[in-house]
Amino acid sequence: MKKLLNFLHQLFLRPSTRIGLGILVTGGFLAGILSWQGFNTALKATNEEAFCISCHTMHDNSLQELKNTVHWSNRSGVRAYCADCHVPHDFTDKIARKIQASREVLSQILGDIDTREQFLDHRIVLAQREWARFEANGSKECRSCHDYDDMDFEKMKPAAREIMRGAAERDQSCVSCHRGIAHELPDVKGGHNPAFDPLRSAASSQSVQSGQTYYLAAPQELYAEETLERKIGHIEMATAVKVLETKGDAQRVELLLWRKNKGYGRVWYSQFGLNITNAILEKEVSRDAQTINVLDSREDALTGLEWQQVQVAGWIPKNNLIDSQEPIWSIARSTYNTSCSVCHRQPQEAHFDANTWPGMFNGMVGFTNLDNETAKVILKYLQNHSSDFSNATH
Known part of the structure; x- marks a missing residue:
């Protein structure tokens, strides 16, 4: 070991007694060139x-x-x-x-x-x-x-x-603005927006009284029984529901909405003549007279379609209701103003009516990385603050 250390000391630390300084410098220079050339060659190869x-x-x-x-x-x-x-x-x-x-x-x-x-x-x-x-x-x-x-x-x-x-x-x-122009965009449908977390926290502490109207702080499945086993529909976020009773970890709620009297009529809307989706019922119950009550029927003069006011009661997990839509709209408004103004100045909410907004919004949302839940809430916010609900001029 001692001999090895002496050899290394002689090789690297002591001046050479056999090779001239000029040869050492020249050799080092050439070695440096070869090393640099090798490095550049490897760098270029990894760029191909x-x-x-x-x-x-x-x-x-x-x-x-x-x-x-x-x-x-x-x-x-x-x-x-x-x-x-x-x-x-x-x-x-x-x-x-x-x-x-x-x-x-x-x-x-x-x-x-x-x-x-x-x-x-x-x-x-x-x-x-x-x-x-x-x-x-x-x-x-x-x-x-x-x-x-x-x-x-x-x-x-x-x-x-x-x-x-x-x-x-x-x-x-x-x-x-330009994403997905060379490769497909990531699928963010299952993504989670942490901005909604305070809503769920508020819902967990919300005092709920039977007979009062509240709003869903998150999308929820609608069930036939308090055991929450047989699904009969899906309710969108911010939808108004009337609480009928609470049993254990479930609450029985009532939906009062509108549907088009065509096909199965599974999609239910918040207003007559306006395509603001609030709930989607399962096919097997959407025309079940024992489950669905039809309260009113009228024709939409613009489309000639018959619309029905319908009512259904079902069960949802408790601790998912808040007493105002405004916290939901606040998040949607902020996200719309930030995410949708990156490429250009976004239209004012009242610039379009509720039935025009879906086509306009769906044409824009593909250029963002909004998750599916957030996109739905923003569209619902825009529809509920559209020209149908505003006296503002544009």
Whole structure:
């Protein structure tokens, strides 16, 4: 061991007695060049598309999605490769991204995203990381091709021209509006919005009296018996219900709504003639006269359809009611003003009537990452504050 330590000391710490200083410097210089060239060669190789899709997860998922977009094939013949979007062009940022990407490589090796199902489960996490990176750097990689200074706004369609000019004035990140243009968007339908948690907390402490009207703090299934076993329908959030009685962990409630007298009439609405969905009944009970009471019937002059005022009683789990819709609308209003104003100035609530809002909103919501529950509540808020309920001019 002592001899080994002496040898290492002689080799690295003491001046050479056999090799000239010039040779050592020259050799070190050449070794440095070779090392740097090797590093750059390896760096370039890992930027090639062949490397990116060498694992079947990327080849079978991301590549196949890219092939269906204009970034793969278009009239100009210019293609965007993986590294063009996902590898920063600046050297320092590029190295940082390479280090970050090592965890994705590790996940592939460990089999965390080895199947299509696993990839879809992880897609929201992967997408949010890239969205955050693009937001932080102003979508620098996108703008190496699509720069605001080089855009001819007069050649755009009028609606796009207005939006893009506003984005250019704010120097807005491209990914704020343009998501899902090269790969499919994550499925956020089962996502959870923590903004609703205070509503559930308030519902758990809400004092409920029989004969009074309350509002659902969360979507609930409607059951035939207090045992909560046989489902007869589904009630949407913010729907008004009249409490009839409470037994154990269940409450019997009454719904008084409207339906169109066509088909099974499963979808129930809050107002006559307005498509504001509040409940959906199971097919086998929606026309059961023993369960459903028809109180009124009238024709909608605009559509010629017959509408019926209907009533049903059923059971829901207790501790899910609050005494006002306003806390729900407050959350919906705040989310609408923040999530729906990223790309352009959102319309005022009273700009459309209740039956127009679903088509308008569904055309916009695809460009957001709102979960299904939040999207439903925002639409319901917009419909309940539409021109049908407002005297405001627009």
